[in-house]
Structures are given as structure tokens and as C-alpha cells.
Amino acid sequence: MGLVFAGAVAVVAVVLVLWPAPLAVDGVAVQTGHMQVTVDDLGETRSHDRFLLSAPVSGRLARIALRDGDWVDEQQLLARIAPLPLSERERIELTARVASAQALQREAQQRVRQSADELSQAQRDLQRMQQLQTQGFIAPQGLEQATQKELSATSALQAARFRALAAAADVQVAQAAMDAIRAAQAGAQGWLEVRAPRASRVLRIIDPSERVVAMGTPLMSLGDVAQLEGVVELLSTEAVKVAPGMPVLIEGWGGQQVLHARVRRVENYAFTKVSALGIEEKRVNVIVDLDDPPPALGDGFRLTARIVVWQADKVLKVPASALFRCGQTWCVFVIEDGRARQRPLTLDHRNLQEAEVTEGLVPGEVVVRYPGNELQDGARVRWRKS
Structure with missing residues (x-):
């Protein structure tokens, strides 16, 4: 009898020694919460409205006293150019530049009026949506879309006004060049003054040195930081x-x-x-x-x-580190009664950290993070919270 008992104990000891130990894994509970992609x-x-000022005429540019980063007021003197005599071709080109600048100014003014009309319409639509939302006739998404449309129309109107300011400044520069040339042809020696189209900061001066420049040579860039x-x-x-x-x-x-x-x-x-x-x-x-x-x-x-x-809020999500491919779908290992059970999932939105689960899991279930190749379906596991 003693020998039988000793043999049974030996068999149990051998089984315990040879029995595979549970795998140590990291587990995390599936939860609902906010998620974004x-x-x-x-x-x-x-700068929202950046200006690149160029030489309106060919001539001798006086040294620019400003420095990068200086603040300038509207119509402040930036540079002076002594115009050179123009040929007939250059005179025609300068006249065409003035006409082009005036046409662009009229276009910019028209865009301002159009943007203002669109903003007024968006504001009226928003008021109607707010009333319908209060009465419960529309979903919250409709009010959000109307609010967003009103914000976009406001930004578009502001951008159109900035473009109108830039166009008006271009007209002033082109007209000043034309006036200087007319004065030079009339025998009056003078300087063509390049002034700031609006209050802004000097972003970069191309070259402050005194030199001879051709028409259209970039001088400096301005912007409101x-x-x-x-x-x-x-x-x-x-x-x-x-x-x-x-x-x-x-x-x-x-x-x-x-x-x-x-x-x-x-x-x-x-x-x-x-x-x-x-x-x-x-x-x-x-x-x-x-x-x-x-x-x-x-x-x-x-x-x-x-x-x-x-x-979205209240989204059932699973860490991306718990997902792995199983055929044509995604799967995870769910810890049930000390064992890892492979389970396929249906996912929707994903980002680098987590994924939205539409089918296959319920809140509170524990999944294995970073599953290794040695982990198989039904394997015994010992998990720790990660």
C-alpha cells in the first residue's frame, strides 16, 4: 500500500514538473470613452496677410534704413528710388500695370461684397436653426453645421477684406510709379517713395544696400505676426x-x-x-x-x-497594441477563467493608439496587450494590469 501511495506521489510530482506554467501577459480592460481620429x-x-513689395520702376535705390523685425505704420516711408528714363515699351508696360492693379482692386471689392452677403445669409440660417433646435424639430448636428457655416463665412469675409487692402496698396504703388515717371518726363527731378500699405512688421529685407534695381525687383516682405x-x-x-x-x-x-x-x-x-x-x-x-x-x-x-x-464620446474602444490579424479580420485574446481565448472583432474608426469596436467585445472584458507568437487560443495565462 505504501508503495502504491509513493508511486502516485511520484507521478503527481512528475506531472507538476512537466506541466507548462501559465504565460505572463499584460492585460487591459475594455472601456468606453472619448475617441478621435x-x-x-x-x-x-x-502672416495672414503678407506683402512682398517690389520696385515699381527701374532706378537707383537708396539704402534702406529699416531692419528685419522693425514695426512700420501705415504709409510710412520704406524706400526711395530715383527713376530712370523709360522707353516707350516700359511706359506702356507701366500703364498696363496700373490698369491691372485697378482691375484686381475692383475684383477684390466685389469679393468683399459677395462674402458679406454670404455671411448675412449664414447668420440668418443660424438663427432659424437655433429656433428649430429650441422647438425640437432638428437634430443637434444641423445646428452644428449652421454654426460652422457661419464661422467659415466670417473667416472668408475677413480674408476678402485683407485681399482688398492688398489690392488697394498695389494700386497706390503702381500709380505712384506712374506719377514719378510723369514728373521725371516733365523735368522735375525727384524720388519715388515706396510706402507701407498697412501697419505691419518687416519680415525680411532682401538687400538694404544702395543699388540700381530693375522694375519688379523684390525689396522686402511685410506682415502682421x-x-x-x-x-x-x-x-x-x-x-x-x-x-x-x-x-x-x-x-x-x-x-x-x-x-x-x-x-x-x-x-x-x-x-x-x-x-x-x-x-x-x-x-x-x-x-x-x-x-x-x-x-x-x-x-x-x-x-x-x-x-x-x-x-465621438462613449465609444467602445480597444488598444491598438492588443490587435492582430487572423485571416481577413482583426482579433484579440480575451482572458476568460485564466485562459486566453481568441476572438474576432468588427472595427470601425482607428488611430495609432486605439480602435473603435462595433462587435465582439463588451465593456469590462480584459484583453491581452502585445500578444506574442507563443500565445495560442486556450493557453493558460497569468496577467497583470498594464
Whole structure:
């Protein structure tokens, strides 16, 4: 009897020694919460309304006393040019430039009136939507769309007014050049004065030295750094997901806080850019309006933009680190009674950190993060919270 008992104990000991130990895994409980999907890329800031001033006539440019970063007031003297005698061809070209500038000014004024009408219509639509929402006749999404349309119309009107100011400044510069040439032809020796079209800051002076310049030579660029916008170069395959009005999170600009912005425009023209790996990519400029840019930001500063293309609350989500491919679908290992059970899922929206689960999981279930190749369906596991 003793031998039988000793043999049974030996068999049990051998089984316990040879029995595989449970695998140690990291587990996390599936929860519901807020989730957003973003399109991320690098960009830079620029002045909302940047002016590039050029020499309106050929002549001798006096040395420019200003420096990069100086603030200039409206109509402040920036540069002086002693005009050279013009040929008949140059006179005709200058006359045509004045006519072109005046035509662009009239176009800009018309766009201001059109944008103002669109803003008025958007405001009336918003008032009607607010009344219908109060009475319960429309869903909240309808009011959100009307609000966003009103905000976009406001930004469009502001941009149109800036373009009108720029067009008016171009007319003044072209007309001043024409007046100087007429004075020179009449025998009056004088200087053509180039003045600031509006109060702004000198962003860059091309060359402050005294020299002879040809008509159209760039002299300096001006801009108001208090009104900044962001330019984000997205891949064309990502830009099609972006629409005006989408919120934008600005990071990587040098400060600790996250800045907020909103998409104003997605340009319709894609350009080719060579990446650091030598790959040709199709890029599209996306223009965003910063809500409250800090004073430390200037023109041409680098930033990282995260454009929110989708977001929702109370979303059942699973960490992306728990997902793996099983055939044509996605699967996870769910911990049930100390064992890992493979389960297929139906997913919807995804980002780099998590994915929305529409079928296959319920809140509170524990899934395995970073499943290894040794983990199989039904394997015994010992998990710790990660």
C-alpha cells in the first residue's frame, strides 16, 4: 500500500514538473470613452496677410534704413528710388500695370461684397436653426453645421477684406510709379517713395544696400505676426479626408500647451515634393486659423498639426497594441477563467493608439496587450494590469 501511495506521489510530482506554467501577459480592460481620429503632419506659420513689395520702376535705390523685425505704420516711408528714363515699351508696360492693379482692386471689392452677403445669409440660417433646435424639430448636428457655416463665412469675409487692402496698396504703388515717371518726363527731378500699405512688421529685407534695381525687383516682405495662420502640407490621400471647419490641435511649436485652430481652406492644387527618402509625394496645402497664437510665434515657425477628422464620446474602444490579424479580420485574446481565448472583432474608426469596436467585445472584458507568437487560443495565462 505504501508503495502504491509513493508511486502516485511520484507521478503527481512528475506531472507538476512537466506541466507548462501559465504565460505572463499584460492585460487591459475594455472601456468606453472619448475617441478621435486625426491626420497629423508638419507645417509652419505665416502672416495672414503678407506683402512682398517690389520696385515699381527701374532706378537707383537708396539704402534702406529699416531692419528685419522693425514695426512700420501705415504709409510710412520704406524706400526711395530715383527713376530712370523709360522707353516707350516700359511706359506702356507701366500703364498696363496700373490698369491691372485697378482691375484686381475692383475684383477684390466685389469679393468683399459677395462674402458679406454670404455671411448675412449664414447668420440668418443660424438663427432659424437655433429656433428649430429650441422647438425640437432638428437634430443637434444641423445646428452644428449652421454654426460652422457661419464661422467659415466670417473667416472668408475677413480674408476678402485683407485681399482688398492688398489690392488697394498695389494700386497706390503702381500709380505712384506712374506719377514719378510723369514728373521725371516733365523735368522735375525727384524720388519715388515706396510706402507701407498697412501697419505691419518687416519680415525680411532682401538687400538694404544702395543699388540700381530693375522694375519688379523684390525689396522686402511685410506682415502682421499678430494675425498668424498655419500652412500644413498633407499627402493628397490624407487631404481628401479634411474639410473646412474641422478642429486642429497644434503641437511641437516649442511651448508646453496645445494650441487650438480650425481648418479654413483645403487648396485644390496638389504639388510634387520629394521626401527625405527620395520619394516623390503629392502634397496639398491646408490653411488653418490659429485661435490665439502666443506672442513668441512668428512668421515661418515650425509646428505639428493634428487635424481632427472624426471624434465621438462613449465609444467602445480597444488598444491598438492588443490587435492582430487572423485571416481577413482583426482579433484579440480575451482572458476568460485564466485562459486566453481568441476572438474576432468588427472595427470601425482607428488611430495609432486605439480602435473603435462595433462587435465582439463588451465593456469590462480584459484583453491581452502585445500578444506574442507563443500565445495560442486556450493557453493558460497569468496577467497583470498594464
